[in-house]
Amino acid sequence: MxxxxxxxxxxxxxxxxxxxxxxxxxxxxxxxxxxxxxxxxxxxxxxxxxxxxxxxxxxxxxxxxxxxxxxxxxxxxxxxxxxxxxxxxxxxxxxxxxxxxxxxxxxxxxxxxxxxxxxxxxxxxxxxxxxxxxxxxxxRAVKTPEEISAIAEVQEACESAMEVAVSLIKKSKPTGGILVFDGKPLTSERVRSAVELRLAELGCETLDTIVCGGLMSSSPHSRGSGLLPADMPIVIDIFPRSKSSRYFADMTRTVVRGEPSVEIVEMYQAVKIAQEAGLKCIKEGVSGADVHGAVCRTFDDFGYTEREECGFIHSTGHGVGLSIHERPSLSEHGGTLRSGNVVTVEPGLYYPDIGGVRLEDLVVVRENGCENLTAFEKELVIR
Amino acid sequence: MxxxxxxxxxxxxxxxxxxxxxxxxxxxxxxxxxxxxxxxxxxxxxxxxxxxxxxxxxxxxxxxxxxxxxxxxxxxxxxxxxxxxxxxxxxxxxxxxxxxxxxxxxxxxxxxxxxxxxxxxxxxxxxxxxxxxxxxxxxRAVKTPEEISAIAEVQEACESAMEVAVSLIKKSKPTGGILVFDGKPLTSERVRSAVELRLAELGCETLDTIVCGGLMSSSPHSRGSGLLPADMPIVIDIFPRSKSSRYFADMTRTVVRGEPSVEIVEMYQAVKIAQEAGLKCIKEGVSGADVHGAVCRTFDDFGYTEREECGFIHSTGHGVGLSIHERPSLSEHGGTLRSGNVVTVEPGLYYPDIGGVRLEDLVVVRENGCENLTAFEKELVIR
The missing domain is CATH 3.40.350.10 (Creatinase/prolidase N-terminal domain)
Incomplete structure (x- = not known):
């Protein structure tokens, strides 16, 4: 308690x-x-x-x-x-x-x-x-069962909001390089507002939501604005907080409506496999640095090496709880994981001339592995 | 600037x-x-x-x-x-x-x-x-014209949300002492959620919203919960913040669906006249203490004298801007008002055995008076 x-x-x-x-x-x-x-x-x-x-x-x-x-x-x-x-x-x-x-x-x-x-x-x-x-x-980094339930509940709301976003993009029609929904160009603002409205319906608040398309998505902190492109990645990162329990959740998906470039398809593949490598590594006793190392090695194996603000330019993940960023850290300096930690696993690749791809799941560290609180599908191309 | x-x-x-x-x-x-x-x-x-x-x-x-x-x-x-x-x-x-x-x-x-x-x-x-x-x-207490526009915009959203609340109560039917809407008992939670959803649609966030009915309303900070009563006051206090401009607005109305007691009708009348006395007193150069004094004198004239946490137990108002409570204060110790201040004027009366009544408008201090940013009607009994 x-x-x-x-x-x-x-x-x-x-x-x-x-x-x-x-x-x-x-x-x-x-x-x-x-x-x-x-x-x-x-x-x-x-x-x-x-x-x-x-x-x-x-x-x-x-x-x-x-x-x-x-x-x-x-x-x-x-x-x-x-x-x-x-x-x-x-x-x-x-x-x-x-x-x-x-x-x-x-x-x-x-x-x-x-x-x-x-x-x-x-x-x-x-x-x-x-x-x-x-x-x-x-x-605070080691959550009680009640805290984990509270986070899982917010994560469900988060996935419901992700469904709203993905469905808007799916229903849009690629037209002359942009997406058109209901006769109007689809914008980051329109998708963000639909996401936040669904979250409000579910008793959650958000400081912000990333809906960032095209080359802008190569900047991981860019929230996105304006017309959403066809054939290019759209990064959707949703991190709501329950107004009642005060706990956060956090997840990211990257989708393309239309035909992605070969580079984006390859990057998506690498990010997905790097995330799996990270998830597979997580259990009580390993360090955040080990998990980050497993992700970095996968990217290296695929030939994606970080340099000059390109490639995998952030850490693998962070704790989530009453703060959106808290202990433990899955990074170069991350310490030992303990059962009950709740962390994001969010590898990404970013290239200013190609765009960005990120996948983020929220998981609970357990004695012999991790329990993924994220059920949402991972499909790059949605139709 | x-x-x-x-x-x-x-x-x-x-x-x-x-x-x-x-x-x-x-x-x-x-x-x-x-x-x-x-x-x-x-x-x-x-x-x-x-x-x-x-x-x-x-x-x-x-x-x-x-x-x-x-x-x-x-x-x-x-x-x-x-x-x-x-x-x-x-x-x-x-x-x-x-x-x-x-x-x-x-x-x-x-x-x-x-x-x-x-x-x-x-x-x-x-x-x-x-x-x-x-x-x-x-x-910060003296707002620029741009800041006043930003606050006025949030206040419009606030009134739209108040309209949602009042309309839910109006459409409910007094039945056996409680309010029934759409075949179900109307609760504080239901009204609050409708208010907050409308605010989210309008790009605003809220930490909380007071929808407090019956004797509970005699506690000015109580947010309210459970069934909403017929024939008793319901205090609705909405204080949203724009997610984009970051400015707040703030307003309160008290309504009754059904037949209020004579005490509540008289309290409402006194609060309304006390508020008018406060508003009439506001202009550049007078002090917040003067405004509070005018409100208190009106209550005294009506025979409502504060004692032992009953009566008019809070100050008359506070500045509103990037914080929900900021300078200047309309209270015993409130200093000189300046043109461009934005303040609430929110007298109230609270009796544990009768209930609470509060009316709150948001106004801009001007050279020769005040400009009321609040257009919403003041009607105790709604039908």
């Missing part, structure tokens, strides 16, 4: 308590430790118990929704009269934080290195503090 | 440059200063020019999308070999940041107080630093 993991992780840090301050929409550690979603700033103090400090307006919701053992409010620490006293809500808040920490008998306080500097500096004047880098990254 | 405002604001800070580090999805100041949207961390250094430091993968997008004068990448500062050297991407990044700042001839560096503490601490060892609270809050 993640509550016990949180308390255990803090115990191992060698401090009396760990204080997190921020909003849990933007800070995944704060959501992980509290399971309380708020776009307003609040504080979590973890000792042998999990204490929340929220505004009095949030007391009821925090008590019913959060996983904290104790919910306190800033009113319990006379926030209102502190504001009168200091003439500043920020100064008053820092004073309230200090009393909150003191009250729980902390002398040596752990503070994550992403804590706002102003709060860190003030607390350092009152307490012995240790600045800690990402205190939950290792426990 | 906001670029010149940003450079001017930094000049007034008395530092050689201001460094912002974070992601512009979560940090509105970073988006404001760069107009570059990324969920990956990047840096903005503002001197007499605006310099961006992004990963090499983001160079092309940053050059075409951002408002920066200069785009540099971490590769320009040998990020890859720094990672080899330090064995840590975070340590390497801090070294790169230091070189980036040094290269631009900064000796006295301004750092916002919400900068991650780890980065602040490292920079403090290399430079003379000043920690600055919200360096752009005052310039």
């Amino acid at each position: 993640s509550r016990d993991a949180v308390v255990g992780a803090v115990r191992a840090l060698g401090v009396d308590g760990l204080l997190l301050v921020g909003d849990s929409v933007c800070d995944a550690d704060i959501y992980y430790a509290s399971r309380f979603l708020s776009s307003d700033r609040f504080a979590v103090l973890i000792t042998d118990r999990i204490h929340l400090l929220v505004s009095s307006m949030e007391r009821a919701r925090a008590s019913s929704e959060s996983k904290a053992d104790v919910v306190e409010t800033t009113s319990d620490y006379s926030m209102k009269s502190r504001i009168e006293e200091f003439g500043s809500a920020d100064k008053a808040y820092i004073k309230v934080l200090e009393e909150f920490v003191s009250k729980h008998g902390i002398s040596h306080l752990g503070i994550p290195s992403n804590t706002p500097a102003g709060i860190y500096r003030s607390l350092t004047e009152q307490f012995e503090t240790s600045l800690l880098d990402k205190p939950f990254e290792h426990i | 906001s670029r010149d405002a940003v450079v001017g604001a930094v000049r007034a800070l008395g530092v050689d440059g201001l460094l912002l580090v974070g992601d512009s999805v979560c940090d509105a100041d970073i988006y404001y200063a760069s107009r570059f949207l990324s969920s990956d961390r990047f840096a903005v250094l503002i001197t007499d020019r605006i310099h961006l430091l992004v990963s090499s993968m983001e160079r092309a997008r940053a050059s075409s999308e951002s408002k920066a004068d200069v785009v540099e990448t971490t590769s320009d500062y040998s990020m890859k070999s720094r990672i080899e050297e330090f064995g840590s991407a975070d340590k390497a990044y801090i070294k790169v940041l230091e070189e980036f700042v040094s290269k631009h001839g900064i000796s006295h560096l301004g750092i916002p107080s919400n900068t991650p503490a780890g980065i602040y601490r490292s920079l403090t060892e290399q430079f003379e630093t000043s920690l600055l609270d919200k360096p752009f809050e005052h310039i």
Whole structure:
């Protein structure tokens, strides 16, 4: 259970308590430790118990929704009269934080290195503090069965949205080099909007969605815009988050409507085999570097060698959870995989004069292999 | 133009440059200063020019999308070999940041107080630093005509979504104390999902939407859940953000389907008149405290006096822009309003044994009054 993991992780840090301050929409550690979603700033103090400090307006919701053992409010620490006293809500808040920490008998306080500097500096004047880098990254990387179910559910929504995208492209007609759907040229924007609408229907949000066609697809981060081409690759990368569970999923497919060039067909073949090599390599105990190495070797065998921002120019994959990019990393420096890690496996090849191809699956690391959460077909040419 | 405002604001800070580090999805100041949207961390250094430091993968997008004068990448500062050297991407990044700042001839560096503490601490060892609270809050509070247009556009989407909500409730039939739509009990979840779907169609995202009926509505932050009641108030508070412009809008209506109690009818009347009193008071030069005072006096005149978390228990309003809550504040401590401020005016009354009523409009402060961006009707009883 993640509550016990949180308390255990803090115990191992060698401090009396760990204080997190921020909003849990933007800070995944704060959501992980509290399971309380708020776009307003609040504080979590973890000792042998999990204490929340929220505004009095949030007391009821925090008590019913959060996983904290104790919910306190800033009113319990006379926030209102502190504001009168200091003439500043920020100064008053820092004073309230200090009393909150003191009250729980902390002398040596752990503070994550992403804590706002102003709060860190003030607390350092009152307490012995240790600045800690990402205190939950290792426990967050190993998902509980509940977390894996939550991710699998988002992945299902993701595939439903991919189906919408692929089906729009499939129903389009190659006409004079572009795709035409329902009498109108099909654009990246049209496909993206259909994808995001389906995700909204399924309770997911997206910061963005890549629908990138033609030579533009040779830039892996390009989101794509304008007319979608016939006979050229279209990279579709969808990474939604559930609005309720807050977990992400992530997948990519590359498709061509019409007749792809020989180069693209060969690249697709190599990417697919490289992905299989990566997937085959994954199990508890191997390193992310090993998996990345297996993918790179496959590309080398096919004669695709990275040079000057061409070829396979990114890492093989990354962890996915409450953040879209988290531990572990499947890259040159990736460490040992553990059962319960959830990672993407997403080799790709990119050439500015040919285009880009990427395939991305989302998998769970298991003791003797991996469980692929992605069921969506891999077909380059769709008709 | 906001670029010149940003450079001017930094000049007034008395530092050689201001460094912002974070992601512009979560940090509105970073988006404001760069107009570059990324969920990956990047840096903005503002001197007499605006310099961006992004990963090499983001160079092309940053050059075409951002408002920066200069785009540099971490590769320009040998990020890859720094990672080899330090064995840590975070340590390497801090070294790169230091070189980036040094290269631009900064000796006295301004750092916002919400900068991650780890980065602040490292920079403090290399430079003379000043920690600055919200360096752009005052310039962000005064919107340019382009910003006001962007907000007005989101507000239109917001009203279209409100129309969806109100129309669902209107078409429902009061049956045995609850509302029935299409043969099924109408729930908060059903209305919320219809609202959010319409917003998604219009290119907006929402963290949440309040659809809260019955006695639950007496808690102003309750999002609402379950069956929607007949004859009782339903508070609908919608605060979407445009996915493209990143600006928010915000509005609230309270409706009853069926026959409201006399208490609710009277509360609605008082809230409506209090809101009118607040709106009438707004113009350049008056203070947010004056506006809040006008609203409070109206409630007092009607005999609604706040006590023990009953009555009018929050402030009158807040600024809206790239954040949902920003300057200026229409509250006890609210300062002078300036032409171009965009604020909510949202009086409400809350009684646990009766329910809640809130009305919220979004307005622009002008020289001689205010311009209401909200056109949606105010009718308590809908049929």
